[in-house]
Amino acid sequence: MASHAMHVHTPPSGFIRKYIFSMDHKVIGIQYYFLALFSVFVGLLLSVLMRYHMVYPDAKVGFFETLWPTGAPGGVMTPELYLSLMTMHGTIMVFFVLTTAPQGGFGNYFLPIQIGAEDMAFPFLNMLSFWTTFVALVVMMAAFFVQGGAPLGGWTAYAPLSALGEIAGPGQGTGMNLWIISIALFCGASLMGAINFISTLIDLRVPGMTLMRMPLTCWAWFVTAILSLLGFAVLLSAGILLLMDRVVGTSFFLPAGLVVNDQILNHKGGSPLLWQHLFWFFGHPEVYIAILPGMGLASNILSVFSRKTIFGYRAMVYAMLSIGFLGFVVWGHHMFISGMSPYTAIAFSIMTMAIGVPSAIKTFNWIGTLWGSQIRITTAMLFALGFVSLFVSGGISGIFLGQPGLDLYLHDTYFVVGHFHMIMGVAAIFGMFAGTFFWFPKMFGRMMNETLGQIHFYATFLGVYAIFTPMHVLGIIGNPRRYADFKEFEFMGQAMSVHTFMTHSALFTAAVQIIFVINLFWSLKKGAKAPDNPWEATSLEWSIPSPPPFDNFGGKHLTVHHGPYEFSVPGKAKDYVMQVDPE
Amino acid sequence: MLLALLNWVITLATVVLFAGKYWWFPEAINEHAREYDEHFRNTLYITGVIFFLAQMSLGWVIFKYRSNGGRSSYVEGNNTMEVVWTTGAAVLFIGAVLMSTQVWAGVHLSETPANAVTIELMAKQFAFSFRYAGADGKFGKTDIKQISDANGNPFGVDEKDPAGKDDVTSSAIRVPAGRPVLLKMRSRDVIHNFFVRELRVKQDVVPGMEIPLRFQADKPGTYEVPCSELCGLGHHQMRSTLIVLPPADFENWLKEEDQKLKQQ
Ligand code: HEM
Ligand SMILES: [Cu+2]
Numbered sequence: 001m002a003s004h005a006m007h008v009h010t011p012p013s014g015f016i017r018k019y020i021f022s023m024d025h026k027v028i029g030i031q032y033y034f035l036a037l038f039s040v041f042v043g044l045l046l047s048v049l050m051r052y053h054m055v056y057p058d059a060k061v062g063f064f065e066t067l068w069p070t071g072a073p074g075g076v077m078t079p080e081l082y083l084s085l086m087t088m089h090g091t092i093m094v095f096f097v098l099t100t101a102p103q104g105g106f107g108n109y110f111l112p113i114q115i116g117a118e119d120m121a122f123p124f125l126n127m128l129s130f131w132t133t134f135v136a137l138v139v140m141m142a143a144f145f146v147q148g149g150a151p152l153g154g155w156t157a158y159a160p161l162s163a164l165g166e167i168a169g170p171g172q173g174t175g176m177n178l179w180i181i182s183i184a185l186f187c188g189a190s191l192m193g194a195i196n197f198i199s200t201l202i203d204l205r206v207p208g209m210t211l212m213r214m215p216l217t218c219w220a221w222f223v224t225a226i227l228s229l230l231g232f233a234v235l236l237s238a239g240i241l242l243l244m245d246r247v248v249g250t251s252f253f254l255p256a257g258l259v260v261n262d263q264i265l266n267h268k269g270g271s272p273l274l275w276q277h278l279f280w281f282f283g284h285p286e287v288y289i290a291i292l293p294g295m296g297l298a299s300n301i302l303s304v305f306s307r308k309t310i311f312g313y314r315a316m317v318y319a320m321l322s323i324g325f326l327g328f329v330v331w332g333h334h335m336f337i338s339g340m341s342p343y344t345a346i347a348f349s350i351m352t353m354a355i356g357v358p359s360a361i362k363t364f365n366w367i368g369t370l371w372g373s374q375i376r377i378t379t380a381m382l383f384a385l386g387f388v389s390l391f392v393s394g395g396i397s398g399i400f401l402g403q404p405g406l407d408l409y410l411h412d413t414y415f416v417v418g419h420f421h422m423i424m425g426v427a428a429i430f431g432m433f434a435g436t437f438f439w440f441p442k443m444f445g446r447m448m449n450e451t452l453g454q455i456h457f458y459a460t461f462l463g464v465y466a467i468f469t470p471m472h473v474l475g476i477i478g479n480p481r482r483y484a485d486f487k488e489f490e491f492m493g494q495a496m497s498v499h500t501f502m503t504h505s506a507l508f509t510a511a512v513q514i515i516f517v518i519n520l521f522w523s524l525k526k527g528a529k530a531p532d533n534p535w536e537a538t539s540l541e542w543s544i545p546s547p548p549p550f551d552n553f554g555g556k557h558l559t560v561h562h563g564p565y566e567f568s569v570p571g572k573a574k575d576y577v578m579q580v581d582p583e
Numbered sequence: 584m585l586l587a588l589l590n591w592v593i594t595l596a597t598v599v600l601f602a603g604k605y606w607w608f609p610e611a612i613n614e615h616a617r618e619y620d621e622h623f624r625n626t627l628y629i630t631g632v633i634f635f636l637a638q639m640s641l642g643w644v645i646f647k648y649r650s651n652g653g654r655s656s657y658v659e660g661n662n663t664m665e666v667v668w669t670t671g672a673a674v675l676f677i678g679a680v681l682m683s684t685q686v687w688a689g690v691h692l693s694e695t696p697a698n699a700v701t702i703e704l705m706a707k708q709f710a711f712s713f714r715y716a717g718a719d720g721k722f723g724k725t726d727i728k729q730i731s732d733a734n735g736n737p738f739g740v741d742e743k744d745p746a747g748k749d750d751v752t753s754s755a756i757r758v759p760a761g762r763p764v765l766l767k768m769r770s771r772d773v774i775h776n777f778f779v780r781e782l783r784v785k786q787d788v789v790p791g792m793e794i795p796l797r798f799q800a801d802k803p804g805t806y807e808v809p810c811s812e813l814c815g816l817g818h819h820q821m822r823s824t825l826i827v828l829p830p831a832d833f834e835n836w837l838k839e840e841d842q843k844l845k846q847q
């Protein structure tokens with residue numbers, strides 16, 4: 001023990017080893033964070049262009065042509081360009097934002113610190129997984145610039161459309177190949193990350209850090225890593241099969257008797273539904289991969305800023321574990337109307353409703369935590385509260401979609417688009433904003449500006465509700481999703497005023513994100529110096545300097561004596577007890 | 584504080600949006616659609632109450648428990664409450680599913696009545712075609728090599744099969760009001776989807792599979808059919824119409840089409 005205590009890691013000295021090819025989990029966390037930040041702005045830009053096109057399909061916009069000479073001749077966006085923006089928007093948001101920032105970014109940075117470790121279990125693997133993600137992003141972006149442009153089949157890439165190649169549409173040639181390669185790389189990176197997270201959490205906890213003393217964020221990253229490990233492995237295999245159908249001429253997803261563009265194809269024996277099963281076997285757990293870290297973080301922040309211990313800590317842990325388990329047996333709810341057996345649909349719907357139960361438990365416990373508390377309003381707290389609000393709103397529409405009887409009409413309408421944006425899109429984004437405001441002082445040693453932060457919060461909160469609530473009623477009209485415009489359909493006439501309202505809301509929401517960017521970069525340079533524990537929180541990261549030293553704890557070996565949320569404990573002088581406090 | 588207010592206002596606005604039904608389902612034109620609407624309404628009531636109570640209480644705790652410099656109460660949880668809300672949520676959610684299986688079963692698990700009209704559907708990028716058996720009541724054999732849109736043969740009906748001679752094809756689907764229909768759906772390239780809002784049914788059309796869909800439309804009229812599964816760049820223009828005719832008009836239409844074929 002003694003010799004071990006003397007063992008102090010020294011940081012690498014060169015710029016490249018320190019900041020570029022770094023094996024320090026903190027640098028890698030920041031790299032992931034900025035990769036996601038770049039991606040979210042690309043994704044946001046694409047969404048605004050889409051929203052604009054839907055209500056002004058014939059508008060001539062000069063810079064569309066500059067950006068996409070063949071996709072927008074004369075500045076008028078073609079439907080294939082619309083669909084490729086949509087595909088890239090969805091793909092970038094789901095993979096490069098929601099899967100990277102909450103887990104790769106915050107998880108990388110804070111999981112080791114919160115359990116008292118000096119680094120991840122496998123620092124080299126960690127570096128490799130970031131750089132693989134980076135290459136995946138470059139390959140994905142390259143799809144915009146190749147012959148035919150980006151693919152147009154949506155982020156779900158349903159076969160046969162995705163398996164046929166150029167014959168099925170522009171972007172389905174080279175663009176689609178790049179899409180598959182990028183996703184395969186991304187899967188590899190996520191698998192490496194998942195192994196690292198799981199090993200670190202199991203092996204590197206300091207003495208006293210029992211499982212039931214871990215902050216809920218650690219539980220969330222742990223369950224997320226397990227989901228990644230099992231989910232991305234399947235997507236990787238599916239992607240390879242799809243690529244083989246395209247380039248080697250196999251028929252995994254292509255049945256016999258296809259006649260495309262009057263051309264008879266020579267495939268036989270494949271099944272389009274097989275792709276959907278494989279994709280959603282990954283795809284449903286993926287939505288939990290996106291949202292679980294947000295749940296953990298929201299719990300954590302609610303407890304810190306309400307100065308109250310988590311209501312039902314164990315119930316929260318069991319709820320996350322059961323979400324993790326049930327998450328693998330509900331994928332069929334995406335396929336109720338796909339042509340699979342109607343009996344299977346009923347089985348999947350019962351499982352789906354079952355997974356609603358732990359989600360409801362979490363909500364009740366959040367409200368239970370706030371009950372009888374002392375709420376300090378900070379931007380981080382506002383985003384955590386906003387997360388709960390959006391999670392409830394998005395969860396409610398899930399009760400409709402989980403019933404095959406009701407999905408009969410709602411499937412593939414804007415009701416679905418509204419649902420998943422609320423619960424997986426913006427709720428998860430709110431989790432990221434909350435994390436940013438909460439941990440920025442620790443990561444960069446400076447405070448963010450609270451006034452700008454709160455203005456940004458209120459504008460965004462209002463904005464996202466104004467974009468996504470109306471989508472539900474459009475779904476009730478029957479408005480199909482993935483439509484470039486609605487000119488062909490008479491019944492859509494009544495919907496256009498709603499679409500216009502949503503587009504304006506989207507422009508507003510996108511514009512106010514500038515406040516966040518300004519706040520972030522201004523605070524990096526000019527923010528007030530952050531103390532070690534600005535929020536009077538209890539977990540380990542708040543017991544070390546801001547920003548932390550290279551090996552996190554300065555060579556000290558800690559022992560943990562307390563649970564993660566000991567706030568307002570009766571009989572104590574202060575209203576919080578740090579996990580490392582000896583008594 | 585401001586957040587509590589904002590959350591309440593958004594909640595109320597949402598309730599008004601859904602209760603006011605300013606944008607809503609089109610008229611239901613059969614029994615299933617009416618059942619659908621009823622079940623949708625029940626689900627909306629249940630979830631509406633949950634939504635309202637959850638958001639209101641979220642607003643309430645934010646409003647009520649602002650820090651006043653005092654100390655929070657110390658409660659680690661309450662097992663009885665956990666058990667109560669777990670059971671409550673489980674009963675409610677599973678109950679909703681069980682109620683909706685009836686709506687689902689009505690479409691997917693019912694027998695095809697003997698008097699049903701059988702119609703075939705063939706989807707391709709980016710059009711629907713429909714085929715009727717004609718006077719002999721038999722569909723001609725098909726052969727993919729003979730598929731030709733230019734010759735008006737989207738199904739590839741075999742030239743040599745006499746049963747195919749009187750098969751009627753059409754780009755809109757005409758059905759007799761009040762009589763069950765069995766639609767046998769196939770696609771020849773990618774996945775498409777047949778959706779009629781007024782019938783409250785939607786079904787993917789998948790290459791390599793023949794998927795049956797049973798429905799009955801009671802009210803004569805013309806209804807739009809938007810393709811509802813992404814099928815390529817023309818997806819948003821892939822449109823057909825369901826034309827529900829009084830039974831006598833339907834028979835007349837079939838006869839006229841038959842005459843036309845004979846004259847060719
Ligand atoms: C201001 C923010 C956003 C706006 C205005 C927006 C808008 C849109 C629009 C217009 C579509 C296309 C709908 C269609 O044609 O069917 C779409 C699709 C999608 N969005 Fe967003 N979005 C936003 C944020 C997000 C976020 C944060 C996520 C993260 C999950 C996300 C994920 C997706 C996905 C997965 C799709 C589906 C793409 C597909 O159909 O393949 N979006 N969004
Ligand atoms: Cu799912």
Ligand SMILES: [Cu+2]
Binds near residue numbers: 775810815821
């Ligand atoms: Cu389509």
